Each structure stands twice: as structure tokens, then as C-alpha cells.
Amino acid sequence: MMRPPKVLRPFGYPSQFNTPRNPRHVRMETRKWLPLHKIWKPFEVALLTPALDADLIATFNRIPLGPRPFVITFESHLPRLFNYEDSAAFRYFSRRLASRRCRAIVPISGFARKMFLNQHQGSPLYEALLAKLTNPIHPNIPVPKSRPRADRRQAKTLRCVFVGGHFIRKGGLSVLHAAKVAQQRGWPIEFHIVSNMTMGARNGVWTDPTNLDFAADLLAALDLPNVHHHGKIPNAALLELLSSADVSLLPTLSDTYGYSVIESFAMGVPVIGTACCALPEVIEDGYNGYLIDLPVTDMGIWDQLWAHDHDSPEYQRILRTTAEDVGMSILSRLEALVHDRGLLETLSDNAFQTAQDRFDASKRGPELEALYLDLLGAPSVA
Known part of the structure; x- marks a missing residue:
């Protein structure tokens, strides 16, 4: 043979x-x-x-x-x-x-x-x-036979997970801005951050300026009571965390694919991400998650990424404004899910179905x- x-x-x-x-x-x-x-x-x-x-x-x-x-x-x-x-x-x-x-x-x-x-x-x-x-x-990705995420219709909080080593590039500042406003408004939303917090041009992150002072107050939101920073964790622990979550967040500025999206889907967790690069091919707005508008080029790349010197005040202003705008868009989607747990369960089922059908x-x-x-x-x- x-x-x-x-x-x-x-x-x-x-x-x-x-x-x-x-x-x-x-x-x-x-x-x-x-x-x-x-x-x-x-x-x-x-x-x-x-x-x-x-x-x-x-x-x-x-x-x-x-x-x-x-x-x-x-x-x-x-x-x-x-x-x-x-x-x-x-x-x-x-x-x-x-x-x-x-x-x-x-x-x-x-x-x-x-x-x-x-x-x-x-x-x-x-x-x-x-x-x-x-x-x-x-x-x-391996997809279980049944949805790992439990029905959380009766949960008192909405649990969100952000995964990304390159914190600013992956959209971490937007997540922290959303967390800051949610805390100020007293909304029952918790944010779990899985990141080793790699940031800055000196660390090879192509979206970032050298000086990160522009983001100091946003980064301080890591200490808020509704934010839980897990650092970098093994993949098995990440999947366990995702299986207990309601929403996964990937408001990225530059991401060719985003494996955390399909890992989230495999756990039955819908994803809120930015409409750039390949994410619109994976996230179907209103079906298995939501897409946040981000101005892009004909190639699907964030149109501000290479439009300015990254160490210029103008680029840092744009980064800051974009983080806040995207963060507020995330928050508006989360607010709807806080008030409509049935919708969340539908999104969860659809996310898991997407994983089964496509990945x-x-x-x-x-x-x-x-x-x-x-x-x-x-x-x-x-």
C-alpha cells in the first residue's frame, strides 16, 4: 500500500x-x-x-x-x-x-x-x-457540536472580551473609552482585556506613534472597576473566558483577518468589529455581530493609516478622535444588547452557526x- x-x-x-x-x-x-x-x-x-x-x-x-x-x-x-x-x-x-x-x-x-x-x-x-x-x-478552527456559551438571558451584567497583543492597533483605546463612559453612566457592562499591552512604534507596531502621552488618560481606564485586565493568557484559558462572555470586541485599525473573531464564533460569541480589511467578509452586520464604520481606502485599509507622519500632533489627534468615535459606536450597540437579551441570544446562535458553516x-x-x-x-x- x-x-x-x-x-x-x-x-x-x-x-x-x-x-x-x-x-x-x-x-x-x-x-x-x-x-x-x-x-x-x-x-x-x-x-x-x-x-x-x-x-x-x-x-x-x-x-x-x-x-x-x-x-x-x-x-x-x-x-x-x-x-x-x-x-x-x-x-x-x-x-x-x-x-x-x-x-x-x-x-x-x-x-x-x-x-x-x-x-x-x-x-x-x-x-x-x-x-x-x-x-x-x-x-x-475546531468547532464543538453544541454552542459552548450558556444562555445568559438572566445575567445581571453584559460581559465583553477584547483580545489583542498590539493594544492600540487592535482598538484597545476604543474599548477603554467605551468602558469609561459606561462606568460614568452606571451601565451594567464589564470589559475583559486580554493583552500584553504591546504599544508604540519602538515596539514595531505600525499604527502607533513613538510617544503615547496622547493616550495616557484613556489607558488609565484600565484601573476602572468595570475593566478586568488579564494580560496574556494561554489559548485554552482564552477560550474558556470567551465561552462565558456575551460579546467579543475587535475595533481594529489594521488587522488582516483577526483570528479572535472565529475563535469567538466557535464559542457562540458575537463580535463587534470595525469595517476594515477582511472583517466585513466574516462579520455580518446585525446577524453574527456588528460592524462599526471606519473610513477606508479602495483596498479596505483605514484611510488615515499612512496619510500622516505618525509622530505628528495631527496623527495623534486623529488616533484619539477615532478611538473615541469608535468607542461610542461600540457603546450604542452594547446598550441595545443590555436592554434586549433575546437579541443577544439570537446573535449568539448565529455566530455559532457561522463557525459551523464556514470555519x-x-x-x-x-x-x-x-x-x-x-x-x-x-x-x-x-
Whole structure:
């Protein structure tokens, strides 16, 4: 009997969401890779790992070096060489994507696909890259058979959870502004913050100014009695927290996807997020959550992100105003849910149904396996 092909995936959080979790027809092996980006940041584009024993490499964002064939899933730009688009390195890695070693280029969203096509518009490799570019394959997650979130119609408080390491980029200031106003008004809403509070341009956060004094009073809201800061917690603890929540919040300024959205859905928790990047493809306004308006470019990116010097007073004013405006929009949605617990339960059911229909690993995994087998020319599976 022929052995199933070996598919190698790199170790890392995103790989869990973008490869089969319980494969039956391929042998998935997770392997660590050399962190070349610690030598030079642009090396983040590359994946270097022992792979000669693999039939196929299934990678995320990083373009493999070496002779083995690969399929690459990506979230926005590819190659990820920001500000090096005119470099020899960009041309080299683009040629690797166009080469026969690259069997398929898989966007995780329509947003990612559009970004990729825009990035390579006018390139002599455009047609070769387009031929490899698939339709979006969204991330997958284990989804329980029944909704983990309990019916909280009789609960005395509305419990919200915000998840995001890059606190300002993910919209944490908007959440804190909403918490501050809710506390002032005496509304029964509690806010749980799961974040290691990474902030500032010096820490590599591309939405943030260097000086964070503009946000000092908003950050002080972390000490309010209706705010509970959990820091960074293990994923199992996060899912447990989400399963006891009513609403998940992701009012992000820049987020290619937002895995916390589908993790929330899998627990039966609706999400309030901003209408940018890929979030409108996932959150259906009024069905499984709510979308907060944010002015965006034709590509779906917040239109102020690159419009100003991030250390200018004008950009800091815009950040502050945006945080407050989005925070008030969040609060208006939460107020409605405080007064209509039946609506909340409907949103919860719909969020869980979305997870089952669109993101369940037991359904998406076989599709990915079939893609791998097709790319290798192996017999297809039913």
C-alpha cells in the first residue's frame, strides 16, 4: 500500500488555522524553522527549515528556500518585504512564487487576494502569479457540536472580551473609552482585556506613534472597576473566558483577518468589529455581530493609516478622535444588547452557526487535503 504523502508545515500559531488539523490522507508534520528575521528584519519573508524528506511544504506568509515544492497561504502582501518593493530581494522572492516549485498561492480572504493582485499589478510576473492564485480559503478552527456559551438571558451584567497583543492597533483605546463612559453612566457592562499591552512604534507596531502621552488618560481606564485586565493568557484559558462572555470586541485599525473573531464564533460569541480589511467578509452586520464604520481606502485599509507622519500632533489627534468615535459606536450597540437579551441570544446562535458553516476544521480540513493531493498529482479523495 502506498504511503500517504508527507506535508511539512512550519511551527507557529497561524499554521494551526491554515492547514488541516486532523488529516486522514496526508501525513502532516510540524517543524521548527530558523528565525532569519532576527539577523535582518526583511528575512521575515523567507522560510528555512530541513525539508528534503517532505513531498510538499504548506507554509504561511514565508516563502520556503530550497528545492521542495510548496503551497503558500498568505494574509495580505506577498512577498512580505515592506518598503523593499524595488529591491533585488523582492524580485528574487517574486520569482520563487512564479517558479514551478510554488504549486499554489492561497489567500485567506478576498482582502488578501485583492492586496496581492494590486501589489503585483504591472509586474512581468503578473500572469504567472495569477495562474497560481486560488480563490480565498478562510482559516479553520475546531468547532464543538453544541454552542459552548450558556444562555445568559438572566445575567445581571453584559460581559465583553477584547483580545489583542498590539493594544492600540487592535482598538484597545476604543474599548477603554467605551468602558469609561459606561462606568460614568452606571451601565451594567464589564470589559475583559486580554493583552500584553504591546504599544508604540519602538515596539514595531505600525499604527502607533513613538510617544503615547496622547493616550495616557484613556489607558488609565484600565484601573476602572468595570475593566478586568488579564494580560496574556494561554489559548485554552482564552477560550474558556470567551465561552462565558456575551460579546467579543475587535475595533481594529489594521488587522488582516483577526483570528479572535472565529475563535469567538466557535464559542457562540458575537463580535463587534470595525469595517476594515477582511472583517466585513466574516462579520455580518446585525446577524453574527456588528460592524462599526471606519473610513477606508479602495483596498479596505483605514484611510488615515499612512496619510500622516505618525509622530505628528495631527496623527495623534486623529488616533484619539477615532478611538473615541469608535468607542461610542461600540457603546450604542452594547446598550441595545443590555436592554434586549433575546437579541443577544439570537446573535449568539448565529455566530455559532457561522463557525459551523464556514470555519469548522472537520469540514475545511478535507478541502485542504484534497488541494494538497491535487497539487502533488496524487489520487484524489472523496
